[in-house]
Amino acid sequence: MRIELNVNGTLHEIEVEPRTTLLDCLRDLLDLKGAHAGCEHGVCGACTVLFDGVAVRSCLMFAAQAAGTPITTIEGVTPGPGELSPIQDAFCETHGTQCGYCTPAMVLVAHALLADNPEPTRDQIVEAISGNICRCTGYAQIVEAIALAAERMRGANRPRSLSK
Ligand code: FES
Ligand code: FES
Numbered sequence: 001m002r003i004e005l006n007v008n009g010t011l012h013e014i015e016v017e018p019r020t021t022l023l024d025c026l027r028d029l030l031d032l033k034g035a036h037a038g039c040e041h042g043v044c045g046a047c048t049v050l051f052d053g054v055a056v057r058s059c060l061m062f063a064a065q066a067a068g069t070p071i072t073t074i075e076g077v078t079p080g081p082g083e084l085s086p087i088q089d090a091f092c093e094t095h096g097t098q099c100g101y102c103t104p105a106m107v108l109v110a111h112a113l114l115a116d117n118p119e120p121t122r123d124q125i126v127e128a129i130s131g132n133i134c135r136c137t138g139y140a141q142i143v144e145a146i147a148l149a150a151e152r153m154r155g156a157n158r159p160r161s162l163s164k
Contacts, residue, residue, distance in 0.1 A: 005025070005063065012030060016063045022065070045057060048104075049071055090152065126139075
């Protein structure tokens with residue numbers, strides 16, 4: 001079947017099988033390898049993408065279900081080639097990334113959280129990432145990264161006269 005997917009602001013007209021998952025479509029047909037295949041049955045969260053701003057597991061969706069809804073992958077959150085988003089930057093700074101397998105998903109979950117709640121508590125951050133497994137168990141640094149990014153992003157939105 002022929003579908004049109006809106007990924008990172010670009011429309012792609014592609015041919016998929018009805019059974020093709022969104023994860024396989026992103027990785028194999030659109031060459032967007034940032035969504036990782038971990039368990040491929042909804043447990044690990046490595047395949048997370050944003051579906052109209054909401055973090056979803058792309059291994060549990062058919063590509064055809066995603067037609068017509070804006071999808072953001074990790075490739076879509078960078079400001080420009082070779083640049084990092086404030087959240088990615090904070091992950092580097094706090095060593096929130098180790099092997100990196102869970103990282104794109106964690107960063108996208110953080111984007112969804114901070115878009116909805118710019119000033120999350122530590123517990124809210126922990127809850128937001130609770131569906132995502134980090135096999136390197138670097139959870140403390142991931143929570144720290146998201147808290148740091150939140151603080152910086154709030155500062156960036158503050159009028160200059162109120163900035164320290
Ligand atoms: S690969 Fe989708 S949840 Fe694990
Ligand atoms: S950094 Fe290795 S799985 Fe999370």
